[in-house]
Amino acid sequence: MELTAATAALGALAHETRLRAFRLLVRAGAGGLSVGRLAEGLGVAADGRLSFHLKELVASGLVVARQEGRFIYYATRYEAMNELLRFLTEDCCGGLGCGEIVDACAPAACAPEQTR
Numbered sequence: 001m002e003l004t005a006a007t008a009a010l011g012a013l014a015h016e017t018r019l020r021a022f023r024l025l026v027r028a029g030a031g032g033l034s035v036g037r038l039a040e041g042l043g044v045a046a047d048g049r050l051s052f053h054l055k056e057l058v059a060s061g062l063v064v065a066r067q068e069g070r071f072i073y074y075a076t077r078y079e080a081m082n083e084l085l086r087f088l089t090e091d092c093c094g095g096l097g098c099g100e101i102v103d104a105c106a107p108a109a110c111a112p113e114q115t116r
Contacts, residue, residue, distance in 0.1 A: 001087040005061065009084050012060030017042065018053045025063060025076045032066075032075025 013019050024041045025032060035054070039046035054074055057063035061080045066073050 001083045006084060006087050009060045009062050009080070012056050012062060015053065015056075017044070017050070018057055021050075021053060021074075022057060022062060022076070025074055026081070028075070030075060030078075032064075032073045034071045034073050036071075038074065 013022060020042055021038055024038060033041070035046050035050065038054070039050055042050070044050055054063070054065070057074070058065050062077055062084070063074050064077050066075070
C-alpha cells in the first residue's frame, strides 16, 4: 500500500461516526448493511450526514457500495482493510513482520472467510 492510500484510509477512519460505521460493517460480514440498518446500529438518522460519512468511507477504498432495488448496501473491502493493517505492521518486530514472530507481534489481519 502506498503512503497516500494509507493516509486516505486512516483519514476516513479518523472521525467517530465513520469509525463506528466501519466497525459495524466489519462485523456485518461480506453482505454488508443497508443505510437504514447502519443508521439503526449507529443510533443516528439515515440522512445526508450519514450519506456523507459513507461516501467518505467508499472514497477511501475501505468500503464498497452496491445498489439492490431501492436500497444501497455498504460492505467492508476486507482486502483493503488487510492491506492497511499490513502497511501499519510491516516493520514490527524489528522488520521481520508479524508473520515471522508470532509471540512478539500482533495477530494476523482478519481474513474475509473469518467474518460472519
